[in-house]
Structure formats: C-alpha cells, structure tokens
Amino acid sequence: MPIPTNYETPVRTSAKDRALSQLQKWIIDGTLQPDEKLNDAELAAALGVSRTPVREALQLLEVQGLVQMYPGKDTRVTTIDKEMIGKLYATLGALHALAAETAAQLIEPGQIEQLRELNAAFARAIKAKDIYQALEYDEEFHNLIVELSDNPYTVSFCSSLQMHIRRFKFVFLKQPLGQTMAAAEEHEQIIDALEKRDAQAASRLIKQNLSRPLEEYNKLP
Structure with a gap:
C-alpha cells in the first residue's frame, strides 16, 4: 500500500527521557541541591512515573556527572568542584x-x-x-x-x-x-x-x- 509522506511524525517521549529532562533541570536550577540525597520512590511520585524510568535516568545522570550513585547506600547530587x-x-x-x-x-x-x-x-x-x-x-x-x-x-x-x-x-x-x-x-x-x-x-x-x-x-x- 502507498505510504503518505505529507504528515508530521508525532514526537514521542519516553518516561525515562521525561524523567531525565526534569531531573537535569532540577539539578541545574538548584531545586535539587549539591550533595542532596535522592530517593527514587519520591522522585517517581513527583514525576508521575514508575521507579524504573527514574532509576534509568539516574544512571544516565551519573554518566553525565550530575549525580553519584553509591551501590547499597544512596544516590546524591554531585557537588560543584x-x-x-x-x-x-x-x-x-x-x-x-x-x-x-x-x-x-x-x-x-x-x-x-x-x-x-x-x-x-x-x-x-x-x-x-x-x-x-x-x-x-x-x-x-x-x-x-x-x-x-x-x-x-x-x-x-x-x-x-x-x-x-x-x-x-x-x-x-x-x-x-x-x-x-x-x-x-x-x-x-x-x-x-x-x-x-x-x-x-x-x-x-x-x-x-x-x-x-x-x-x-x-x-x-
């Protein structure tokens, strides 16, 4: 069947991407302070998503250097060096x-x-x-x-x-x-x-x- 080309593809944002974007903004604007302890359950509730996308977002934020994850302990916002x-x-x-x-x-x-x-x-x-x-x-x-x-x-x-x-x-x-x-x-x-x-x-x-x-x-x- 012929596929039309004159249409706009809808932009779909995953829960992980939404969580990542919002957490980045909160860290940058100071809503989440340096060295603040992050609770994935509380963040998930605030963002209206499950804990899984929040955890995935936190892992990406660690790669970006915005948070530090301590396995078995806690996750904190990095300080500004x-x-x-x-x-x-x-x-x-x-x-x-x-x-x-x-x-x-x-x-x-x-x-x-x-x-x-x-x-x-x-x-x-x-x-x-x-x-x-x-x-x-x-x-x-x-x-x-x-x-x-x-x-x-x-x-x-x-x-x-x-x-x-x-x-x-x-x-x-x-x-x-x-x-x-x-x-x-x-x-x-x-x-x-x-x-x-x-x-x-x-x-x-x-x-x-x-x-x-x-x-x-x-x-x-």
Whole structure:
C-alpha cells in the first residue's frame, strides 16, 4: 500500500527521557541541591512515573556527572568542584575559540541574523529574571557558532563539556543584572566580528565571553 509522506511524525517521549529532562533541570536550577540525597520512590511520585524510568535516568545522570550513585547506600547530587570547573572552562573556551575562527569564514547573513535574534531573546530573559531560559538561549547562541564551524568533533566535545558546567553558569546568571547583561553586550561584539569575518577577533571575544563567568565568580566574597 502507498505510504503518505505529507504528515508530521508525532514526537514521542519516553518516561525515562521525561524523567531525565526534569531531573537535569532540577539539578541545574538548584531545586535539587549539591550533595542532596535522592530517593527514587519520591522522585517517581513527583514525576508521575514508575521507579524504573527514574532509576534509568539516574544512571544516565551519573554518566553525565550530575549525580553519584553509591551501590547499597544512596544516590546524591554531585557537588560543584571549583577547581574542575576552571579546567572545564579552559577546555571549552579553547574549543569555542577554534570554532569561531572557522565560523567567521563560513557564516552567512541569515545566520548572523539568527545569532542576533538569539541574543535579543537572551537579553529579554535576563531582564525578566527567567534564569533557566536565559541559560538556554546563551547555550543556543554558542552552540550555533560551534555548529557553523562544520566540525563534528568540536560539536561532540563541546556538548559533553557543556553539561558539566551548566549548573555553574546558572549560579553565575543569578548575579546582579549589570554583570549578566554584559554577556549580551559581548555577544553583540562577537556577532560583529563574525559579520566582518574577523576570525582573530571572533576567537578572542568568544573565549573572553566564556571565561568571564568564572572570573566574576572568583571575585565573589
């Protein structure tokens, strides 16, 4: 029989994926605190799923470094290791700087406009104090530049590193508006450099933008 092609395939999300997504968000936004003990039965009840998908989600979260499972004992949210965060930022900054150099030679006008739209949405989220959404837009902005570099290895490595510092970025974005709006201004400078195809400036600015949260955090009392 002929199979129609002009239809949208329904998006189906498994219970495990739903649990994983929600638990990630709760860990990142601080609903689940560092070193907090996690009870799979309580989480299952809160999420409206059985314990099995919650356990599967927790196993994936352990692989991502967001929880630590102690067999026969308990499962806890991992703490934020400041020294390790510094190393992760250094690596991520170098990869993004490399991506920006390449993207500056490949970027098209429509993609420049896309970056401007993402940055405008980022700034609006900051002003509205919608911290989690601001974090999402910030990552979309940087991820688009990485994708434009047309290097699957850079994309893969950046994605892996990003998960480990999302919680730290969330903490930083809770700082006063003047500090976080500076990130939106730096984004505009990065866009201008890419539009001018200034690879060196784009590389320098994006590395500065990514390292600034850690530098500002180090200044806090």
